[in-house]
Amino acid sequence: MATDDLMTRALEALGDDGPLSVEAIHRLADLADLPETMTIAEVADLLDISPHTLRYYERAGLVEVARGGNGHRVYDAKAVRRLVFLTRMRLSGMPMRDLRHYVSLVDAGGHTVHERLDVLVGHRDAVRRRIRELTLSLVAIEYKIATYGGSTGSDVQEFGTTTGTDRTALPDESLRRALPAE
Amino acid sequence: MATDDLMTRALEALGDDGPLSVEAIHRLADLADLPETMTIAEVADLLDISPHTLRYYERAGLVEVARGGNGHRVYDAKAVRRLVFLTRMRLSGMPMRDLRHYVSLVDAGGHTVHERLDVLVGHRDAVRRRIRELTLSLVAIEYKIATYGGSTGSDVQEFGTTTGTDRTALPDESLRRALPAE
């Protein structure tokens, strides 16, 4: 069935270039050897977010950051590791609200481990659903691109024209039905 | 390499239940036989969005909808098909701004086909990047769940305990390095 083919190719096509910038990957590759302490600018650079956002996260109660003698923030390795985790969760769509909840569990002590796992599992499932949702949309978009003729409303006649030519192994009827005009 | 294994399993795990509700899939399965016209409530039900949102899309210039004798909106098949497309693009993360642009191209006539394709291809690439981004996060989250011991900052010692037991074929070092505390 052609839908599976397209789905497979859609998934394969993801092997191109990552969505994370190459620098960001490099910077995150070796979390093992983090410096003892970092400035806000260094952390911002590491995480690819602005100092403003870092201060915002701190204000939101997601992380505690010490101050140096000059009043400047001093991020130790523990704070940085937590921020790496937090930004990863944010990037995958976890709301600030849930993140605050999770952090409060962590700070509450070891007896909250079970509930923390519930949060993680819930988010994992949400990410899975979102990926699936996006993959379905991707298939639809790729189909539309593959069959695009420039329809401006009266679209039906164009879908029959490529039978025989078969320029890109077009998907099946179920897709055609799911992909309307424009 | 174990990372690939986890990645593969992460992708396979997506085969569970779709993110779209079963009803929504059923309702969208047969776009071929749409009724001649639909009310706002019917379209809202079909697309799983609120009538408020439908009016908002119309106000935003994304679609024109006729009025019946009583002043009520009358959605014809063409409008419904466009709205199906629009909601699919929205669901996959295309901003309203881009959607407005695309619609303006469609309404401008056939000479904009090339530019329309550019928009679609651009969005396709964005969706691909987002899927990849989410997949990476998913792998990280699954790793964290699999190895969770309840670390509260001093996390390092826990990552060595499972060597030998090998309860779930844990991934490799590169992942460990990418997944910090909490």
Added chain:
DNA sequence: CTACGCCTTCGAGCGCGCTCGAACGCAAAA
């Protein structure tokens, strides 16, 4: 000494995508 650069706190503002509510119209049911 001045200027620069990087940092601080705090409160306000912004862009997005809805979401809501008030005030009203029309038609069928009780």
Added chain:
DNA sequence: TTTTGCGTTCGAGCGCGCTCGAAGGCGTAG
């Protein structure tokens, strides 16, 4: 006739996640 239900227009409000800017401190370079 009154009520119920579904619709209309329009403008305002909301939740989210930043993002910005003002006003100032501190330390080094020129």
